[in-house]
Amino acid sequence: MIIGILGMPLTGKTTIFNLITSQHKETDAFSSRKTKNIGVAKIVDERVDILSTIYQPKKTTYASIEMIDIPGISSDMTGKTKQEIFTQIYKADALLIVIRTFKDSKIPGIVDPLYQAESLIYEILLHDLEMVGNRITRLSESKRKITNQEKFEKQILERCQVHLESDQLLKTQLLSEEELKILSGFNFFTLKPIIFALNVDENEINDQKITNYKNFDKFIQEHQMASIAICGKLEMEINDLAEEEKKIFLEEIGFKKTGIERLSQVLYDHLGLISFFTVGKDEVKAWTIYRSTTAVKAAGKIHSDIERGFIRAEVVNFIDFMQYKSMPKIKEKGLLKIEGKGYLIEDGDIVNFRFNV
Ligand SMILES: Nc1nc2c(ncn2[C@@H]2O[C@H](COP(=O)(O)OP(=O)(O)O)[C@@H](O)[C@H]2O)c(=O)[nH]1
Ligand SMILES: [Mg+2]
The missing domain is CATH 3.40.50.300 (P-loop containing nucleotide triphosphate hydrolases)
Known part of the structure; x- marks a missing residue:
């Protein structure tokens, strides 16, 4: 982050x-x-x-x-x-x-404060507008025939341009996941x-x-x-x-x-962030992820190998863990949940990822 x-x-x-x-x-x-x-x-x-x-x-x-x-x-x-x-x-x-x-x-x-806030928002708007404009110009003036993908990009950028020109932040524009993905490369402020x-x-x-x-x-x-x-x-x-x-x-x-x-x-x-924890004799560590992150994606935060070889996640929430303060006890009481790739990690989850190397 x-x-x-x-x-x-x-x-x-x-x-x-x-x-x-x-x-x-x-x-x-x-x-x-x-x-x-x-x-x-x-x-x-x-x-x-x-x-x-x-x-x-x-x-x-x-x-x-x-x-x-x-x-x-x-x-x-x-x-x-x-x-x-x-x-x-x-x-x-x-x-x-x-x-x-x-x-x-x-x-x-x-x-x-309002004057300063509005001025700065105006500056980032101008910045994005310039980036949008530059890219549209480049695509319009391209010597070669632009690809369908680039045509699509240009259309989105033109919509963004109109939006920014009416003093609206891009985040208030309704964008599909595909459109957002294309725009993400620009790092618009x-x-x-x-x-x-x-x-x-x-x-x-x-x-x-x-x-x-x-x-x-x-x-x-x-x-x-x-x-x-x-x-x-x-x-x-x-x-x-x-x-x-x-x-x-x-x-x-x-x-x-x-x-x-x-x-x-x-x-x-x-930002809708949450923390999950990994624990052990070597290290106790907190990890920051966005809410609604799947177990397999959370594993990828730790290492891409764990994401790739993901088998399952063993999960107990911090609140439940505190009843016994010991992992063997948690297992014995049946409080350790076995979750698959699609499990959505919750704030305070203590997670152990099992994976193939
Ligand atoms: N009185 C007062 N002065 C501050 C405060 N914060 C920063 N300053 C002073 O404002 C000046 C500019 O601070 P700086 O952090 O360098 O501002 P920057 O240019 O935005 O990075 C310095 O002389 C600071 O000591 C504050 O909360 N109160
Ligand atoms: Mg400074």
Whole structure:
């Protein structure tokens, strides 16, 4: 899972990247046109901790998300510069758009969240429109006769063009599975799930004023997007404290969970993600998959050989497992289910794949 962090310059993208990946990349206010930062965010899951305590494995691996932090996008940049920036996150599975509502007289720009959200959505729309246009032109001007497949592609792209020209995101267009498959090669930004991170002012939190952005909230709902509030700078300082202190300070500013915990929750909900676990003496590990993933596809997450040689999956859900906390006992009680290729993995399933090599 890769998340691309997008936003206008100086909105706190790198600060939030640091918070989520526990890094300390430079957030100097005026050097933000530098290259990208890449980091991994660990998804906190107490079920992994519990399983690890029971199995005492050599290694414990949490689910993780790769975060990519890029320079800010502003409307006064040339198309080429914007394109270069966008290219750095074309592979992202979802976008985290950072919006600044914290106040700082040294930082230029408008702090109205709706204005920023609309501007950025407009930028990604333009980006996709340009890609669609380029491809249509190439197909139209092709010297050779284009194939039926390419004709079909052109038709879809022309529909996309009309859709984008009327300021609609591609993800709101009804597309068949076949059409989506053709479009997937383009990595269109407006097909990606979007989550907004409101980087709020320290004072806003104390005053409980975060919910005051009604127009912005309406915009998020209308476009079926999600949002979270983060107090980047302050949370970053808290993040560097000792564990016990962290909790106290976070609660003091009104957050029950850490930035990464809140983000992963929204991300899992919004993208329809779930976790399953593999356990053993060597390793206890959490894996992230989309809801409704079949057992054989989930096996492929671990290794393509396991997917290819799939025989069956032995499954017990974490909740059932916790009744006995031991796999032999689970088997003895008949709680270990034997499932085939088409079984849909559920959140919290502990899975052992049997396969031919
Ligand atoms: N007051 C305040 N300042 C912040 C916050 N988040 C970031 N900043 C400051 O804003 C400036 C730009 O931050 P940075 O993370 O580099 O923004 P980027 O350009 O979007 O990556 C830095 O000086 C940060 O210290 C915040 O939540 N509150
Ligand atoms: Mg930055």
